[in-house]
Structures are given as structure tokens and as C-alpha cells.
Amino acid sequence: MTIKQDSVVTFHYTLKDDGGTVIDSSDGGEPLAYLHGHGNIVPGLEKELTGRTAGDKLSVKVSPAEGYGEYEEGMVQRIPRRQLKGISKVYVGMPLHAQTPNGPRQVTVTQVLGDTVTIDANHPLAGKNLNFDIAITEVRDATAEELQHGHVHGAHGHHH
Ligand code: ZN
Numbered sequence: 001m002t003i004k005q006d007s008v009v010t011f012h013y014t015l016k017d018d019g020g021t022v023i024d025s026s027d028g029g030e031p032l033a034y035l036h037g038h039g040n041i042v043p044g045l046e047k048e049l050t051g052r053t054a055g056d057k058l059s060v061k062v063s064p065a066e067g068y069g070e071y072e073e074g075m076v077q078r079i080p081r082r083q084l085k086g087i088s089k090v091y092v093g094m095p096l097h098a099q100t101p102n103g104p105r106q107v108t109v110t111q112v113l114g115d116t117v118t119i120d121a122n123h124p125l126a127g128k129n130l131n132f133d134i135a136i137t138e139v140r141d142a143t144a145e146e147l148q149h150g151h152v153h154g155a156h157g158h159h160h
Contacts, residue, residue: 001139002053005037008152009049010138016131023125031137033156035146042067045132054139062130071127077107081115090117 003009010033014025026032034040036049044066048058064070084090094109098119111118143153151158 001141002051003036003049003136003139004051006142006147007036008138008140008142008146008157009034009036009136010156011049012135012137014133016133018129018131030156033138033152033154035142035150035152038150040151042130044130045134049134049136052136052139054136056134056136058134060130060132060134062132064127064129067128067130068123068125069127071122075121076110076118077121078116078118081112081117084117 001007010031012026012031014027015023017023036046039046042062044062045060047066048060048062052058081090084096087096090109090112092109092112096107096109096119097104098107098121102121105121107119107121108124109117110120146153146157149158153159
């Protein structure tokens with residue numbers, strides 16, 4: 001069975017940056033399962049998996065435009081520390097939920113300088129090439145319920 005719209009695809013992956021540093025990997029853990037054609041994984045990888053089949057191994061380089069987007073300076077904001085009331089400790093690398101002009105988003109604290117906190121709404125992998133090594137372990141058709149929900153159920157998928 002080849003991967004097409006509405007396939008359920010299970011695969012192992014290793015994700016590296018351009019320097020060869022491993023950013024994320026399913027090695028030694030559970031593989032990832034996703035519903036193909038529903039934007040559940042980055043577009044560049046989804047495109048390369050179309051037409052592949054179980055047992056295939058491939059290396060895919062995904063550009064920022066087809067990955068987590070270009071890095072945008074406009075998504076970096078400096079805010080006064082007092083705006084983060086109710087938070088006792090603010091540190092670099094801390095994830096926060098913030099209101100932005102584009103609605104609520106997850107942001108990361110990138111600098112704390114005196115009373116000024118810099119927050120960054122870019123995805124941590126924005127602006128980076130994504131180098132995937134993929135090993136496809138299973139391809140099957142989605143169930144009607146999975147299609148209705150837009151995600152995978154069962155062993156490696158979504159649990160309700
Ligand atoms: Zn569901």
C-alpha cells in the first residue's frame with residue numbers, strides 16, 4: 001500500500017540540524033503515526049512521503065519555508081517584567097502562553113535583562129533546515145472516525 005491522501009503512516013525518524021546535531025528522534029522509543037494529507041506534520045516532509053510504502057527508508061531535507069517557517073524578527077517582543085504578574089520566576093528558555101496580534105501563542109523567553117523580558121513567538125525550529133532520516137514501518141487506510149477527527153487513533157496515535 002502506498003502513501004496517499006488519508007493514509008495512516010507510522011514511521012521512525014531522526015531529525016538533525018545542518019551541523020548534524022540530533023534535535024529529535026524516535027530511536028529507542030515509539031514510532032510516530034500521523035494522518036497523511038491533513039497537515040499533521042511539516043508540509044515538506046508530508047510531500048516527500050507521498051507515494052512511499054512500508055519498509056522505505058529515506059533522507060529528506062526540508063527548507064524553513066516548508067518546515068516551521070522563516071524566522072521573523074517581528075515576532076520578537078520586549079515586555080516589562082511586571083506584565084508577567086503571577087509568575088514568580090522568569091528564566092531563559094521558559095515557555096509562556098501570550099496574547100499576540102495573531103491570537104494566543106506559545107512563546108519562549110529568550111532574554112531577561114533587569115525589568116525587561118524578551119519573548120519570541122517564532123517556532124524554536126523557525127529558520128532552520130530540517131534533515132530527516134525516515135524509516136516507514138506501516139501504512140494503512142484511516143478509519144471513518146479518524147477521518148472525522150483529523151488525527152490517528154490507537155497504538156501510536158491520539159488517545160481520548
Ligand atoms: Zn480523535
